Amino acid sequence: MKTIISPSILSADFANLERDIKAIHSADWVHVDVMDGHFVPNISIGIPVVKSIRKVTEMFLDVHLMIENPDKYVNRFIDAGADLVTFHYEATEDVEFVINLIRQKGAKVGISIKPKTSPEVLYPYLDKVDMVLVMTVEPGFGGQSFMRDCAEKIPALRQNAPESLIIQVDGGINAQTAKICRDLGANSLVAGSYIYGSEDIDKAIASLR
C-alpha cells in the first residue's frame, strides 16, 4: 500500500509560504490546517490563503477544517482550490449533508475524529467518504506528542471500510510513530514539526514512507 505523505504547513514560515511549499515537493499532498478559534482554541489560516497557495503549486491540496459549521464554508474552500476537504464529525449535526455538499462541488471528502471520539460513529459513513482522518493529538496545535491509543482505532476502521478508503493520521508523526500507524493500517500521514524542523526535508519525508 502506497503511503501518501501530507506535510502540514502549520509548521512552515507563513511569510515564506511559497518557498516552504516548494521545499516539500517530494511529498504527495500539502496539508492545510484551518482553525477558527471556536472548534479549537487556536486560529490559523483561511480561504484567501488557500487561494494564494493554489496559484503557486500544482500539488494536491488537503484541507483540514477544524471549524464549527463546516457546511457554511466548504464551497468557498473548494472554489479557492481545495482538492480534498476534511471536516470534523464533532463539528456538525448533519454529517451526511456536509459530505454531500463537498461531493456535489467536485472535491474529495474526508471526515475526522478527535482523540476522545469512538471510531464506531464513523461506520455509517465509511462508504460515503474518500478519507478518514484519525487525530492522534488534540487538534489545535503542532508539535504535540503522539497518542498511541488513538492510533489503535485504525484497525477497526480498516476492517469496516471499503478497500479504497484512505486512512490518514495527524499529530505527532515522526519516523517511529509513522511506522506504528502504517503497521496498524494507515496509508496517509500528516507531519508538520517533524518535516519542517528537520535539516533535510527530503530525507524526513522519505523516512515516513
Ligand code: DX5
Ligand atoms: C493539529 C493539526 C496538525 C498539526 C500537526 O491540530 O491538525 O496537522 O500541524 O503537527 P505535528 O506534526 O507537529 O504534530
Ligand code: ZN
Ligand atoms: Zn491537520
